[in-house]
Amino acid sequence: MTNSNPINDLILGDNLAVMATMPDHHVDFILTDPPYLVNYIDRSQRSIKNDINADWLMPTFNEMYRVLKPDSLMVSFYGWTKIDLFFAAWKAAGFRVVGHIVFPKRYASSAGFLAYQHESAFLLAKGHPEKPVKPLGDVGNWYYSGNKLHPTQKPISALTPFIQSFTPENGLVLDPFAGSGSTCEAAKLCGRQYIGIEIDRQYFDLAKARLDSLSSREIIAA
Template identity: 55%
Template sequence: MTGSTNTATDFRNTILGGDSAQLMRAMPRNSVDFILTDPPYLVNYQGRDGRRVRNDDNSRWLRPAVNQMHRVLKWGGFMVSFYAWNRVDLFAEAWKAAGFRMVGHIVFRKNYASSSRFLRHEHEAAYLLAKGNVAPPAKAIPDVIDTPYSGNKLHPTQKPVEALLPLVETFCPKGGLVLDPFAGSGSSLVAAQHLGRDWLGMELDPDHAATATRRLAWHGAKRVAA
């Protein structure tokens, strides 16, 4: 795909493999309604089973990707991005440099501890970010969301679809396009598909991209059959 001839509709309801910053450069400016993403946390994560996350050992990709996310998001649009608490300075600097404003903070409360050292780690967190002047949603959702355990069967840091549904429903208009530049196993895209929104995923790891593609196809067929 080349940037000069594509329109936003060329990118709907598909998963693109490769570097998301490069892929987004081929997209038109102001073509995405909502971004929901769980990027690498920059903590060199390794799960109990030894699985790792690509590009989690460096921050070279962070600013280029965030700059492109800001470029493709429509004015007045929102982004929800997960982040690591101990790398918040790097994420916040990248968001602000790109032009995003922090307008909210969300805690995803877990019913288990993913780790325990000084404290039991029983939550994930994300910032609600805005591009330009944004209108508050018709119905505000809580900033604490209960999060069931996904099992991490499809991805080492897999997010449960249930926790993402209210974000898509609140911050993406009906008929809008949800982008996840770090799609992983596709949980954010499944949430968008379930709610009748269009979706676009990007994933560097070819195995995860294939998993997400199969998952979206399965859920799409199930939704049509219902």
């Protein structure tokens, strides 16, 4: 494949193949929500591709590290039942763990030994990024997105603070597991550039329509 410099784009395809076309050090920040490796199927029988096998973990995080600028950050959600696999992949790629973010929910997503009422993400560094003057708290805001567009749709307001804090104005945000485009919408609302990659045409089409319909009024108000 040839090198390309996509900006403000949603790309339908396998993120490994798409990132392989990107130059080194292309993006300012990665905010992503990979499959949690739990074979999740929601009440409407919607599922998530690559939510069973973990073969993609190491190669994909290696590519994410390569396309991220030096001294930059990534926020990655993760499935806590497979934390050992996620940790191994992040560290093997070269990321340093520099923060852990918890998003308490007012509702439980599921119940077992506990009622599962939080989401979590790690803040990972490539190199030694500059620290913000006013660091964000590591307990994030969460509201129920309704999951109308995607079975694990992340709420926009949970994402925007991290984009604002960790991406320069007009900087480029990458989400290689874009789903319904929540990270891309959040980046657009924050006045940042974005690249989203999604393998499933159904979610890709929804994300595309969602971003196309985002009005400039909403972008200015955010």
